[in-house]
Amino acid sequence: MSADDASIEANDNFDDLPPEPEVLPLDAWHRARGARMVEFAGYWMPVQYEGIIAEHLWTREHAGLFDVSHMGQLVVSGEGAAEALEALLPGDVSALKPGRQRYSLLLDENGGILDDLMVTNRGDHYYLVVNGATKWDDIAHLREHLPDEITLNLLDEHGLLALQGPDAAAALGALGLRPAFEGMPPVTDLRFMQAAAYYWSEVPLGVSRSGYTGEDGYEISVRGEDIAALADALCAQPHVKPIGLGARDSLRLDAGLPLYGHDLSPETGPVSACLGFAISKRRRAEGGFLGAEAVLAALANGTATTRVGLALEGRQAAREGALVFAEDQEVGRVTSGGFSPSLNHPIAMAYVATAHAAEGTALTIDVRGKRLPARVVHMPFVPHRYFR
Amino acid sequence: MTTYYTKDHEWIAVEGDTGTVGITDYAQGQLGDITFVELPEVGSAVKQGDAPCVVDSVKAASDVYAPVSGEVSDVNEALGDAPELVNTEAESGGWLFRVTLADAGQLGGLMDRAAYDEYVKGL
Numbered sequence: 170m171s172a173d174d175a176s177i178e179a180n181d182n183f184d185d186l187p188p189e190p191e192v193l194p195l196d197a198w199h200r201a202r203g204a205r206m207v208e209f210a211g212y213w214m215p216v217q218y219e220g221i222i223a224e225h226l227w228t229r230e231h232a233g234l235f236d237v238s239h240m241g242q243l244v245v246s247g248e249g250a251a252e253a254l255e256a257l258l259p260g261d262v263s264a265l266k267p268g269r270q271r272y273s274l275l276l277d278e279n280g281g282i283l284d285d286l287m288v289t290n291r292g293d294h295y296y297l298v299v300n301g302a303t304k305w306d307d308i309a310h311l312r313e314h315l316p317d318e319i320t321l322n323l324l325d326e327h328g329l330l331a332l333q334g335p336d337a338a339a340a341l342g343a344l345g346l347r348p349a350f351e352g353m354p355p356v357t358d359l360r361f362m363q364a365a366a367y368y369w370s371e372v373p374l375g376v377s378r379s380g381y382t383g384e385d386g387y388e389i390s391v392r393g394e395d396i397a398a399l400a401d402a403l404c405a406q407p408h409v410k411p412i413g414l415g416a417r418d419s420l421r422l423d424a425g426l427p428l429y430g431h432d433l434s435p436e437t438g439p440v441s442a443c444l445g446f447a448i449s450k451r452r453r454a455e456g457g458f459l460g461a462e463a464v465l466a467a468l469a470n471g472t473a474t475t476r477v478g479l480a481l482e483g484r485q486a487a488r489e490g491a492l493v494f495a496e497d498q499e500v501g502r503v504t505s506g507g508f509s510p511s512l513n514h515p516i517a518m519a520y521v522a523t524a525h526a527a528e529g530t531a532l533t534i535d536v537r538g539k540r541l542p543a544r545v546v547h548m549p550f551v552p553h554r555y556f557r
Numbered sequence: 558m559t560t561y562y563t564k565d566h567e568w569i570a571v572e573g574d575t576g577t578v579g580i581t582d583y584a585q586g587q588l589g590d591i592t593f594v595e596l597p598e599v600g601s602a603v604k605q606g607d608a609p610c611v612v613d614s615v616k617a618a619s620d621v622y623a624p625v626s627g628e629v630s631d632v633n634e635a636l637g638d639a640p641e642l643v644n645t646e647a648e649s650g651g652w653l654f655r656v657t658l659a660d661a662g663q664l665g666g667l668m669d670r671a672a673y674d675e676y677v678k679g680l
Contacts, residue, residue: 221615225615418616419616483593484592484593485595486593507615508592508593515592515593
């Protein structure tokens with residue numbers, strides 16, 4: 170028996186990972202709770218506790234606590250930081266109000282995607298959360314392109330927790346967080362993509378109402394020395410359980426959310442990836458970001474391929490790399506795929522020739538020589554339940 | 558009936574010239590939730606080391622190797638509706654396929670339970 174693991178361990182395309190996985194602040198906490206640890210993005214990370222299906226469904230029904238401390242937390246500061254970031258991101262950073270967060274992309278000069286990220290206006294600086302496997306390359310790219318007077322810091326003393334699911338607000342609300350500044354809303358009143366600073370007793374927390382599961386919930390930046398106590402306090406709340414990376418992957422897949430290194434890469438752009446919402450109206454009109462020429466041309470003329478959602482019949486899943494066919498013609502490739510515990514059937518994301526990307530199009534996917542019937546469907550596969 | 562084990566975590570329970578093949582409890586624990594099993598065709602010939610069967614978990618598809626050569630005589634149809642049997646009863650009701658042994662001598666190269674347990678302990 171041998172595992173051909175597409176979704177969890179495919180980070181071999183990053184050549185500056187340290188040879189030995191690094192240990193994150195919650196490592197012992199996960200092991201004490203029975204997590205199975207795997208190497209991911211250069212770190213030991215919990216892939217599962219009781220089982221991916223149970224953890225997935227628990228998060229959709231209650232609340233799951235995810236350790237995402239491998240992700241890069243960056244601070245960009247200095248006069249003109251918004252304009253400096255706008256030279257690299259297609260988002261409207263200068264229109265982002267304090268306490269607001271937005272999804273954006275780092276693009277190369279060809280409009281290819283170097284990473285996807287969250288950017289938050291924290292008042293006196295911008296706070297970026299980037300993918301773990303790409304953070305060192307991102308830092309190099311940012312440092313290369315940002316003017317010298319703009320400061321870039323990696324918050325490597327901080328961990329990051331994501332609390333996700335319909336019971337997340339009740340759980341975090343029960344911890345009695347105090348807003349760090351007068352006039353800030355209580356944590357339960359934050360809206361989707363809103364962020365603020367809080368104190369949990371004396372522990373400073375950076376909290377945003379966001380996540381990558383399609384559920385309501387929070388992402389909480391906390392110092393490494395305090396993260397175990399916070400994780401304990403959250404898991405002591407009713408209906409909160411620690412959840413591994415395996416369920417994080419199945420949750421984001423059925424929420425239709427692309428994963429960098431799989432569904433997004435330098436060979437894909439914001440338009441083919443269906444992330445046009447991340448290019449604001451003003452930026453479309455003005456351009457002025459790295460890769461703008463290619464991205465604006467793609468907006469005007471369309472792209473050869475498009476990211477789509479595929480629903481499969483039966484129970485057999487198609488995995489990353491599986492080829493997609495229309496009749497006998499190869500028209501695309503699966504970039505993420507698996508069995509959706511929420512829907513009880515397999516789903517996939519694929520890039521297919523745009524002529525075959527319309528909802529309802531019948532296609533087949535080659536899985537070990539067998540052609541599995543699939544249909545282009547609307548994403549998200551499972552509706553988002555953000556608190557707006 | 559004698560049961561033998563492979564380093565790839567298959568078991569084969571042999572009675573006469575028929576072997577019943579499955580994956581071990583250790584293997585199912587490593588794979589996690591099984592969502593689909595692709596079974597071989599009854600009547601097909603398998604060679605020792607071939608992968609006539611694939612088990613799909615939520616996160617990955619894994620080959621199951623034939624512990625011996627022979628002809629597939631039966632498959633576990635119950636797995637079509639209940640692939641999770643491979644999780645809950647890996648070494649009994651979650652069996653995968655039966656094979657008519659071509660060469661019983663191949664069993665000599667496999668492990669007994671004690672040797673397999675020792676092997677797993679070392680992983």
